[in-house]
Amino acid sequence: ILNVEQSPQSLHVQEGDSTNFTCSFPSSNFYALHWYRWETAKSPEALFVMTLNGDEKKKGRISATLNTKEGYSYLYIKGSQPEDSATYLCACPGAGNNRKLIWGLGTSLAVNP
Amino acid sequence: DGGITQSPKYLFRKEGQNVTLSCEQNLNHDAMYWYRQDPGQGLRLIYYSQIVNDFQKGDIAEGYSVSREKKESFPLTVTSAQKNPTAFYLCAIIINPTIISNQPQHFGDGTRLSIL
Numbered sequence: 001i002l003n004v005e006q007s008p009q010s011l012h013v014q015e016g017d018s019t020n021f022t023c024s025f026p027s028s029n030f031y032a033l034h035w036y037r038w039e040t041a042k043s044p045e046a047l048f049v050m051t052l053n054g055d056e057k058k059k060g061r062i063s064a065t066l067n068t069k070e071g072y073s074y075l076y077i078k079g080s081q082p083e084d085s086a087t088y089l090c091a092c093p094g095a096g097n098n099r100k101l102i103w104g105l106g107t108s109l110a111v112n113p
Numbered sequence: 114d115g116g117i118t119q120s121p122k123y124l125f126r127k128e129g130q131n132v133t134l135s136c137e138q139n140l141n142h143d144a145m146y147w148y149r150q151d152p153g154q155g156l157r158l159i160y161y162s163q164i165v166n167d168f169q170k171g172d173i174a175e176g177y178s179v180s181r182e183k184k185e186s187f188p189l190t191v192t193s194a195q196k197n198p199t200a201f202y203l204c205a206i207i208i209n210p211t212i213i214s215n216q217p218q219h220f221g222d223g224t225r226l227s228i229l
Binding site: 004031032034036042043044045046049051089091093100101102103104105106 | 117153154155156157158161171172203214215216217218219220221222223
């Protein structure tokens with residue numbers, strides 16, 4: 001059974017700090033890695049879908065890297081702002097024809113002004 | 114996401130009652146999903162549909178039913194057989210159902226269901 005784990009569970013940083021968190025997944029039978037941001041009272045928003053080992057993607061101050069051989073992805077936020085406060089979820093497609101997403105529990109980020 | 118509408122935002126269910134959660138999309142996408150979120154747990158898939166008139170059970174389908182009579186609509190019924198229905202329910206779509214693993218999912222705003 002595919003297990004997607006995220007760490008830390010929660011994080012508190014000051015405005016302006018840079019931060020990063022981890023998503024771990026089994027390295028065998030890898031298809032893709034998804035990152036989402038889920039702000040309170042809103043719906044989850046897709047950030048990145050990554051498929052290639054060594055992939056690096058960027059969206060504004062947020063970037064992500066992927067290591068499929070060792071089974072992890074890092075999400076980085078440079079110069080955190082209060083509006084970055086959210087839960088960050090990662091997910092991987094499981095086995096089978098439909099590749100249903102298996103979700104991590106998320107990292108809850110709070111950025112203090 | 115403006116193209117996916119879930120309603121109602123809040124719903125209360127009495128014991129023994131069936132309730133239906135609505136998910137509508139005007140984006141002309143084929144694949145639609147229902148997830149349930151509980152505190153301390155990841156999103157869990159209830160049902161999904163890749164095409165009209167077809168749907169598949171997810172990981173926790175017991176006590177739920179769905180229909181997909183129209184492309185734009187994928188309602189979820191929480192039946193009285195679902196003994197612990199209190200949760201946050203999210204509907205999602207993807208653009209290209211033939212390459213599911215590489216496609217980001219786009220979510221509605223969710224429905225919070227509680228037991229009276």
